[in-house]
Amino acid sequence: MNNDIFVAKALSTLLTPFGFAAVASVVFSWFSPIGLGPMMSPLSSAAIGVLTLCVFPFLPVAYSVATGRSDLDVSDFKKRGPLYLLGLIGYVVGAAVFGALNNKVMFVVALAYFCVGLVTFLITLSWKISAHTAGIAGPTTAFLFVFGIWALPLYALSMLMVWCRVRLQAHTLAQAVAGLLVAIVVTSFVYLVFYP
Numbered sequence: 001m002n003n004d005i006f007v008a009k010a011l012s013t014l015l016t017p018f019g020f021a022a023v024a025s026v027v028f029s030w031f032s033p034i035g036l037g038p039m040m041s042p043l044s045s046a047a048i049g050v051l052t053l054c055v056f057p058f059l060p061v062a063y064s065v066a067t068g069r070s071d072l073d074v075s076d077f078k079k080r081g082p083l084y085l086l087g088l089i090g091y092v093v094g095a096a097v098f099g100a101l102n103n104k105v106m107f108v109v110a111l112a113y114f115c116v117g118l119v120t121f122l123i124t125l126s127w128k129i130s131a132h133t134a135g136i137a138g139p140t141t142a143f144l145f146v147f148g149i150w151a152l153p154l155y156a157l158s159m160l161m162v163w164c165r166v167r168l169q170a171h172t173l174a175q176a177v178a179g180l181l182v183a184i185v186v187t188s189f190v191y192l193v194f195y196p
Helices: 003-014 017-031 042-066 077-100 104-124 131-147 149-167 173-194
Strands: none
Touching (some): 003 149, 017 042, 017 104, 042 077, 042 104, 131 149
């Protein structure tokens, strides 16, 4: 295995959308500049975020891999539809819980995940868009809206993920960049409308 292939595979595995969702849940819950509402602690907020934005959406993928129906990347995009639908349910549950508990920062995160997931799901019905690049660019855009310009360097991770996915031949350059752009545009729209 070439060194660059090894690096691309390692980074692609390390920076999965599910793992990045867990990191985002912890960061937003512990460092929210607008608080978490009167009913949630950082721990409860992070736990619900990890459960609904990371664990629940990952379970159908894990089951699909365990039963031999797909690989971890779900390379056959025609098999992605049902897996997306179950993930979208997790995002809706997260948004509903955070909305009910008046946790605005996590409500908007979960809503953005749902909207990006829905758009990429609809695109996936006819074309293989990169969930990996979307899964990095979306939360990075959320970090930018919540924490300001210090988050701009995180976009380097999105660009790195574009390189990884193309180098691994998991996506074309167009598919990888499309995932990144869809996540940035949709997340920006959600934050412009719903974030204080």
